[in-house]
Amino acid sequence: xxxxxxxxxxxxxxxxxxxxxxxxxxxxxxxxxxxxxxxxxxxxxxxxxxxxxxxxxxxxxxxxxxxxxxxxxxxxxxxxxxxxxxxxxxxxxxxxxxxxxxxxxxxxxxxxxxxxxxxxxxxxxxxxxxxxxxxxxxxxxxxxxxxxxxxxxxxxxxxxxxxxxxxxxxxxxxxxxxxxxxxxxxxxxxxxxxxxxxxxxxxxxxxxxxxxxxxxxxxxxxxxxxxxxxxxxxxxxxxxxxxxxxxxxxxxxxxxxxxxxxxxxxxxxxxxxxxxxxxxxxxxxxxxxxxxxxxxxxxxxxxxxxxxxxxxxxxxxxxxxxxxxxxxxxxxxxxxxxxxxxxxxxxxxxxxxxxxxxxxxxxxxxxxxxxxxxxxxxxxxxxxxxxxxxxxxxxxxxxxxxxxxxxxxxxxxxxxxxxxxxxxxxxxxxxxxxxxxxxxxxxxxxxxxxxxxxxxxxxxxxxxxxxxxxxxxxxxxxxxxxxxxxxxxxxxxxx
Numbered sequence: 001x002x003x004x005x006x007x008x009x010x011x012x013x014x015x016x017x018x019x020x021x022x023x024x025x026x027x028x029x030x031x032x033x034x035x036x037x038x039x040x041x042x043x044x045x046x047x048x049x050x051x052x053x054x055x056x057x058x059x060x061x062x063x064x065x066x067x068x069x070x071x072x073x074x075x076x077x078x079x080x081x082x083x084x085x086x087x088x089x090x091x092x093x094x095x096x097x098x099x100x101x102x103x104x105x106x107x108x109x110x111x112x113x114x115x116x117x118x119x120x121x122x123x124x125x126x127x128x129x130x131x132x133x134x135x136x137x138x139x140x141x142x143x144x145x146x147x148x149x150x151x152x153x154x155x156x157x158x159x160x161x162x163x164x165x166x167x168x169x170x171x172x173x174x175x176x177x178x179x180x181x182x183x184x185x186x187x188x189x190x191x192x193x194x195x196x197x198x199x200x201x202x203x204x205x206x207x208x209x210x211x212x213x214x215x216x217x218x219x220x221x222x223x224x225x226x227x228x229x230x231x232x233x234x235x236x237x238x239x240x241x242x243x244x245x246x247x248x249x250x251x252x253x254x255x256x257x258x259x260x261x262x263x264x265x266x267x268x269x270x271x272x273x274x275x276x277x278x279x280x281x282x283x284x285x286x287x288x289x290x291x292x293x294x295x296x297x298x299x300x301x302x303x304x305x306x307x308x309x310x311x312x313x314x315x316x317x318x319x320x321x322x323x324x325x326x327x328x329x330x331x332x333x334x335x336x337x338x339x340x341x342x343x344x345x346x347x348x349x350x351x352x353x354x355x356x357x358x359x360x361x362x363x364x365x366x367x368x369x370x371x372x373x374x375x376x377x378x379x380x381x382x383x384x385x386x387x388x389x390x391x392x393x394x395x396x397x398x399x400x401x402x403x404x405x406x407x408x409x410x411x412x413x414x415x416x417x418x419x420x421x422x423x424x425x426x427x428x429x430x431x432x433x434x435x436x437x438x439x440x441x442x443x444x445x446x447x448x449x450x451x452x453x454x455x456x457x458x459x460x461x462x463x464x465x466x467x468x469x470x471x472x473x474x475x476x477x478x479x480x481x482x483x484x485x486x487x488x489x490x491x492x493x494x495x
């Protein structure tokens with residue numbers, strides 16, 4: 001497993017609270033704050049150790065493709081197959097499925113073994129009219145040099161499920177509406193999808209995945225998930241140098257490990273561009289262009305996603321957040337991304353611990369540039385945040401966030417602590433830093449543009465004069481630690 005993620009001497013250890021954490025959690029009113037100067041020069045954060053992604057390429061995938069091995073293909077009832085049972089209940093059409101049981105199959109092999117009502121050629125394309133399952137140990141190769149387009153017939157209930165190896169290389173895969181002669185439009189009803197279960201390996205390279213998925217569990221578009229059932233091995237795979245559009249989610253993972261999504265063009269998807277979830281770990285999400293997510297977020301890490309890297313992506317024009325880290329996701333790095341014109345917050349860290357936001361360019365956010373909520377031990381380093389309609393950075397600890405949340409599944413611990421160093425905050429409409437109810441805040445070397453009222457808001461507003469003199473006007477700018485003063489006495493000044 002890849003390890004190298006955080007080499008950040010300035011941010012890897014935060015001194016949490018002069019006051020006990022329980023005092024913040026149980027406070028009935030907002031605490032008062034004071035601060036102390038740290039008598040040392042602020043060290044620039046060390047560089048982040050990011051991997052070389054040049055090897056995640058179409059060329060590499062072609063080099064890894066399995067050699068020919070005679071396949072065994074059969075028909076079976078979808079209800080009798082654990083890999084298909086949960087999907088068969090919702091799909092229309094026949095309950096019979098095509099099963100690649102052994103060997104390495106191509107679409108030509110599928111046509112030879114199960115043609116006619118199950119699959120047929122349509123010019124240079126193949127139309128699939130049944131669910132197709134790749135069993136563990138078997139492989140299906142969809143090679144665009146032989147078959148440029150695989151159409152999954154929506155009315156017939158076709159979809160792809162991988163329990164072994166699935167290779168989609170320089171080919172297009174879409175849903176298909178035979179009556180309209182076009183891919184099926186988005187809807188809440190069944191639409192074909194691709195799902196890969198635990199232990200499988202899925203490689204999509206130089207390909208196009210479009211008009212797939214609908215809002216049913218693990219049927220969102222392209223899904224890599226543990227299962228079927230509980231436990232078992234993690235799925236993995238690559239999606240590289242491909243285009244993904246008009247899907248419910250472009251990519252969704254549940255418990256995936258060491259998967260890589262690199263160099264893709266992801267646009268006009270409905271709910272998410274890339275959505276790692278539920279214990280996914282060791283992911284690389286890099287060099288993607290993710291634009292125009294229509295009703296959700298560009299990149300969203302949620303529910304215990306860990307040790308993953310999100311870097312050098314361009315994320316723009318999402319209806320929600322540009323990048324989100326949510327629900328107990330830990331030790332992730334978001335670095336060197338361009339995050340622009342998203343209608344929610346540019347980057348948000350919610351109910352998560354130990355994450356680093358480094359050298360991101362966040363601009364023209366519809367709300368705040370960076371939003372922190374119950375985000376403990378968070379590091380904001382060397383980011384440029386400008387043109388937000390609210391604050392450059394907004395943060396708070398709060399026990400009340402969502403009346404619909406299952407607190408047993410997604411508990412809330414109202415703790416906010418952060419290091420905010422070396423950032424450039426300019427032209428944000430409301431303030432530079434707006435933070436409240438935090439346990440500890442470290443500030444140093446931040447540059448503030450002009451603000452009509454103050455660069456500081458929330459709990460920092462009362463300390464404006466002293467903070468401004470210490471961390472803005474001073475030469476060289478100092479570093480301060482701001483923490484609650486439970487005696488309720490704020491210093492008039494540092495003099």
